[in-house]
Amino acid sequence: MRSKLVAAAERLFDRHGFTATGMDRLTEATGASSRTVYKHVGSKTALMATVLTKRDRRFMRRLDVRSVDALFAALEDWVRVEGARGCLFLKTYGETGGDTPEIAQVVLTHKDAVRARIADIVALDIGGSGDPDLTEQIVILFEGATAAAVYRGAEAVAAARAAAGILVSRMRP
Structure with missing residues (x-):
């Protein structure tokens, strides 16, 4: 039951947002009573933290690549499979203003892990220990492509992928 609740909550939160997704919408989507929902997931905030933790694991598995080009290919695939919202x-984080500790912690941990993974990928791709400026540029392209994909689709990721390719090629020996 818990996994069904978490999966339904992820779909609803992703589509409608944290604030707009009430427990009534969750109970309707799962066919469970509110009592059952609270029993299995606790508060709405705890449920959101669980959703984000599971999503982090799934997303980070996608980023198990060895080049910046493959990083953006993984993001393109994510957008096609998971959607571009x-x-x-x-x-x-924006909806809660960063003021909900359980959510803020998961979000900041995730973003730190993504940045660290991108730094590792950059180092692998250009050789040596990497380059902090290039890492920051790739992070911004990656985050920007994710945001622009909302209205441009996978083409936004493809454009960021091409830009990243140019940046990386300039740094290779």
Whole structure:
């Protein structure tokens, strides 16, 4: 029951946002009573933190790549499979103003992990220990492509992928 609730909540939060998704909408989507929902997931905030934690694991598995080009290919695939509604982490953080500790912690941990993973990928791609400026540029392209995909679709990721390719090629020996 818990996994069904978390999966339904992820779909609803992703589509409608954290604030607009009430427990009534969750109970309707799962066919469970509100009592059952609270029993299995606790509060709405705890449920959101669980959703984000599970999404983080799934997303980070996609980023198990060895080049910047493959990084953007993974993002293109994510957009095609999961949809292009923007970053659920940033949307939730924005909706809560960063003032909900359980959510803020998951979001900031995720964003730190993504940045660290991109730094590792950049280092692999250009050789050596990487380049902090290039890493920051790739992070911004990655985040920007995720946001622009909301209204431009996978083409936004393809454009960011091409720009990243140019940046990386300039840094290779």
